[in-house]
Amino acid sequence: MKAVAGKIPFEIEEIRKDFPILKREVNGHPLVYMDNAATSQTPQQVIDAIVDYYSNYNSNIHRGVHTLSQEATDKYEAARKKVQDHFNAAHSYEIIFTSGTTHGINLVASGFASLLKEGDEILVSALEHHSNIVPWQMLTAKTGSILKVIPMNQDGELVMEDFYRLLSNKTRIVFINHVSNALGTVNPIEEIIKAAHEKGAAVLVDGAQAAPHIKADVQALDVDFYVASAHKMCGPTGVGVLYGKEEWLKKLPPYQGGGEMIATVTFEKTTYADLPHKFEAGTPNICGGIAFGAALDYMNSIGFDNIAAYEKQLLDYGTEKLLEIPGVRIYGISRKKTAVISFNIEGIHPYDIGTIIDKLGIAVRTGHHCAQPIMDYYGIPGTVRASFSFYNTTEEIDKFIEAVKRAKTMLS
Structure with a gap:
């Protein structure tokens, strides 16, 4: 796993072994699940x-x-x-x-x-x-x-x-x-x-x-x-x-x-x-x-303090990498936030991005997220939402970023 700033408070690879679904492939690619704000995955213990x-x-x-x-x-x-x-x-x-x-x-x-x-x-x-x-x-x-x-x-x-x-x-x-x-x-x-x-x-x-x-x-x-x-x-x-x-x-x-x-x-x-x-x-x-x-x-x-600390690292890493892509705008830049990045790329509908990156095994949510008044406030039809959990990795974020770049190239 690619290093992130700060010490990881648990053994991430051991945590990932608890989640059977993370072993599957989607469209011929290893699943990268970043729709945790909709539903998290379930460990074997549950x-x-x-x-x-x-x-x-x-x-x-x-x-x-x-x-x-x-x-x-x-x-x-x-x-x-x-x-x-x-x-x-x-x-x-x-x-x-x-x-x-x-x-x-x-x-x-x-x-x-x-x-x-x-x-x-x-x-x-x-x-x-x-x-x-x-x-x-x-x-x-x-x-x-x-x-x-x-x-x-x-x-x-x-x-x-x-x-x-x-x-x-x-x-x-x-x-x-x-x-x-x-x-x-x-x-x-x-x-x-x-x-x-x-x-x-x-x-x-x-x-x-x-x-x-x-x-x-x-x-x-x-x-x-x-x-x-x-x-x-x-x-x-x-x-x-x-x-x-x-x-x-x-x-x-x-x-x-x-x-x-x-x-x-x-x-x-x-x-x-x-x-x-x-x-x-x-x-x-x-x-x-x-x-x-x-x-x-x-x-x-695992400990909620440990979960929060690690997810903050994922959020910071994902935000930094996503903002390196020209045309990206992140919605929701509050001083206090959880591990959610809601974004659009200028001139591209969020649904189209979500559809293409799904073909690469990346699961995110697109649309208004049952929060239409927020989208109306920004004057947009919806966003692409990547939401992280403690079983995600920076390596997965890298795959997500490359998939978004590919989608942008195809749709521009």
């Missing part, structure tokens, strides 16, 4: 946890006295405890398993429909994924509340002066992503949470893009809600987490009705189960929850 579940104790949970059900229940609840410990929640019942970040956001938005009235204000940032825009638009249509947008600047950072101008005693909740999926910008969530609380507003942080890179401490942040997805953290798709402060989770009504989330049911009246089951109607993704716990074990065994 795959083994999935196989173990279906091979040895596949059963429904919380409902059976038989051995398999008890084993599955114990492992599922142990995974909840792992999530609690990882995010430093005060109680395990403040951890709600969901199908992913989008589910968690919609759960909170649905609950706030009963808490908002006409004229109340909610704030969202210009850097949001569609999943953190559309649910709030639906909420304002139901309640008559008003959606206000914290603007961004050309560097891809929020304009904090405007945030303070928009924040008022009418603000009821603020929605902000920890990290922009399109640009990699790390938002000043500590400052935003503190200011919002001073106005009596709740704060939901979309941690989908931050969680693979930053170990969020929800108590230290004093955040009211934090959401994340397992599939961006070396885990399976179809499972995620909503952290909510106990006081807020008790205020919100259930999001769905059904089995598991009830205490008693008659045709006259239903009473709801205690937390966390109040928000977990139906049979959950049992295997997914257990595998999520295994993914957290894996990433914590």
Whole structure:
């Protein structure tokens, strides 16, 4: 592997051996996977946890006295405890398993429909994924509340002066992503949470893009809600987490009705189960929850400080090499960002670049990345987004850079 500035905090080649998919070829070339902001790859340790579940104790949970059900229940609840410990929640019942970040956001938005009235204000940032825009638009249509947008600047950072101008005693909740999926910008969530609380507003942080890179401490942040997805953290798709402060989770009504989330049911009246089951109607993704716990074990065994340090080296190296190509413009040059490079080449559509470099085995994402307002702000149809993880190497970045140069030559 080509050297990068700074000491690599782990044995990268040993790490790569944990990921079976990195051994495959795409279009006759070794796979170079740089679409980690969409979905990370899965290590063998997590795959083994999935196989173990279906091979040895596949059963429904919380409902059976038989051995398999008890084993599955114990492992599922142990995974909840792992999530609690990882995010430093005060109680395990403040951890709600969901199908992913989008589910968690919609759960909170649905609950706030009963808490908002006409004229109340909610704030969202210009850097949001569609999943953190559309649910709030639906909420304002139901309640008559008003959606206000914290603007961004050309560097891809929020304009904090405007945030303070928009924040008022009418603000009821603020929605902000920890990290922009399109640009990699790390938002000043500590400052935003503190200011919002001073106005009596709740704060939901979309941690989908931050969680693979930053170990969020929800108590230290004093955040009211934090959401994340397992599939961006070396885990399976179809499972995620909503952290909510106990006081807020008790205020919100259930999001769905059904089995598991009830205490008693008659045709006259239903009473709801205690937390966390109040928000977990139906049979959950049992295997997914257990595998999520295994993914957290894996990433914590490497260490998030080590992951962040190495990914910063990859980001700096990739940025430097990409800017050597004439005509390249990088979008999102904030002072704090994660390992995402979103760029275009003058006069070339991003889709065309992505299509050509795929033929060379390079997997990146092209388009608006479910963040169309950001692209509209820049006046572009989309970008090419290369997003790195701790199992990427500078050698792979070199291959990516050569592929981009080849695409530019072919398309110019």
